[in-house]
Every structure is written in structure tokens, then in C-alpha cells.
Amino acid sequence: MRKEVSINVLNINLEKIKEPILDLGCGSNAKLVYYLRRLGMEAYGIDRTIKNTLYAIKADWFEYELKPNYWGTIISHLSFKNHFRRNHFKKNGNHIAYARKYMELLDSLKPSGEFYYTPDLPFIEQFLSSDSYIVEKNDIKDIGGFFEYNEPLNIQSVKIKKINS
Ligand SMILES: C[S@@+](CC[C@H](N)C(=O)[O-])C[C@H]1O[C@@H](n2cnc3c(N)ncnc32)[C@H](O)[C@@H]1O
Structure with missing residues (x-):
């Protein structure tokens, strides 16, 4: 997917984005990661289909250990969250591991x-404490003409801001 599409759909303001940045499920080309790098940002990507480089890490997201209190921004565009949503609604899905x-x-x-993702996950977002997180959602109406939809998309992009550990 074009990197501009991810940035627009997720409502990311590149002037205010916090580093370091992790793109979880960045795709086999890690286009967004390299785009952000070209802009001078400290960005990394994880994907199980990618070739390992300094900034793109070939890993399964369940096996990749995340450091606490480390990332300035995490992005997950149609990747981890998409899989989470599918597993949540699937009989015998792996929803506990995703949660x-x-x-x-x-x-x-x-x-x-901040954590930016699509699609939204209301079944878990509703349990986040408002003392610790601010959840902001936006309807996705237009994804830059990349796909053609005849009906409303009925999905939202989400930004979760951590306000307390
Ligand atoms: C629909 S693509 C989205 C790619 C990219 N975020 C974009 O917007 O173009 C989903 C990506 O998630 C990756 N993925 C799926 N399951 C994964 C897992 N368990 N660990 C790491 N990556 C995974 C796939 O390899 C794929 O590249």
C-alpha cells in the first residue's frame, strides 16, 4: 500500500509525530518505514514476510519482545488490528493472545x-481506563482513491494516547 495512504487514513501529523516509531506489520517492502527514514525520523518495522535489515525486522509480532515505555509512536495499518478483529469474531480464534x-x-x-491503527477494536477499547489513555476515532470515508468503495466503509481509524503508565 502507498505510504501516503497509511498516513492519511490514520490521520498522522508528521510534524508532531513522536519517535522512535514502530510500524507493526509494515508489509514486505516496509515502505512507510523507509519513507519516514527519508524524512529523517527514527523508524523501524516488523513483518514476518520482510527481509531483515537494520530498520526492518523479520519477526512474528507474537514473538517480538516490546520494551516497556519505549516507543513514541506505534503504527498498525490493516495488520495486527485486522488480524485481532478477525480472531475476535472467529470461532476458536486466538483472541486472548491478541488481547x-x-x-x-x-x-x-x-x-x-501514541498508537495509530485501523480498523477500530471497540470490544477492547471500551475497557481502557480514561485515566491512562485518550482514545480518538475518525470515520474513514476516503482512502485516497486507492480502492473503490460503493458503500460506506464503516471502519474507523484510531489514535490512542498514553497519558499515564
Ligand atoms: C494487509 S498487510 C498491511 C501492510 C502495511 N501495514 C500496509 O498498510 O501496507 C498485513 C501485514 O501483516 C503481516 N503479518 C501478518 N501476520 C503477522 C505476524 N503474526 N507477525 C508479523 N507480521 C504479520 C503480513 O505479512 C502483512 O505484510
């Missing part, structure tokens, strides 16, 4: 760090 990893991802944000 644990989701909490680990939030824990790995540094204070005032």
Missing part, C-alpha cells in the same frame, strides 16, 4: 506516546 499483545503494545508506549 495480551494489544496491552503489551500500549505498555510499550512512552508517556504521551
Whole structure:
């Protein structure tokens, strides 16, 4: 997917983005990671299909250990969250492992760090304490003409800001 599409859909303001940045499920080309790097930002990507480089890490997201209070921004565009959502609604899905990893991802944000993702996950977002996180959602109406949709998308992009550890 084009990196501009991810940035627009997720409502990311590149002037205010916090580093270091992790793109979880960055795709086999890690386009967004290299785009952010070209802008001078400290960005890394994880994907199980990628070739290992300094900034792109070939790993399964369940096996990749996340440091607590470390990341300024985590991005997950149609990747981890998409899989989480599918597993949540699937009979015998792996939703517990996804829920644990989701909490680990939030824990790995540094204070005032932000987590951007699509699609939204209301079944878990509703349990986040408002003392610790601010959850902001936006309807996705247009994804830059990359796909053609005849009906409303009915999905939202989400930004979660950590306000307390
Ligand atoms: C739909 S693609 C989205 C890629 C990218 N975020 C984008 O917006 O173009 C989903 C990505 O998640 C990766 N993925 C799926 N399961 C994974 C896992 N368990 N660990 C690491 N990456 C995974 C896939 O390899 C794929 O590149």
C-alpha cells in the first residue's frame, strides 16, 4: 500500500509525530518505514514476510519482545488490528493472545506516546481506563482513491494516547 495512504487514513501529523516509531506489520517492502527514514525520523518495522535489515525486522509480532515505555509512536495499518478483529469474531480464534499483545503494545508506549491503527477494536477499547489513555476515532470515508468503495466503509481509524503508565 502507498505510504501516503497509511498516513492519511490514520490521520498522522508528521510534524508532531513522536519517535522512535514502530510500524507493526509494515508489509514486505516496509515502505512507510523507509519513507519516514527519508524524512529523517527514527523508524523501524516488523513483518514476518520482510527481509531483515537494520530498520526492518523479520519477526512474528507474537514473538517480538516490546520494551516497556519505549516507543513514541506505534503504527498498525490493516495488520495486527485486522488480524485481532478477525480472531475476535472467529470461532476458536486466538483472541486472548491478541488481547495480551494489544496491552503489551500500549505498555510499550512512552508517556504521551501514541498508537495509530485501523480498523477500530471497540470490544477492547471500551475497557481502557480514561485515566491512562485518550482514545480518538475518525470515520474513514476516503482512502485516497486507492480502492473503490460503493458503500460506506464503516471502519474507523484510531489514535490512542498514553497519558499515564
Ligand atoms: C494487509 S498487510 C498491511 C501492510 C502495511 N501495514 C500496509 O498498510 O501496507 C498485513 C501485514 O501483516 C503481516 N503479518 C501478518 N501476520 C503477522 C505476524 N503474526 N507477525 C508479523 N507480521 C504479520 C503480513 O505479512 C502483512 O505484510
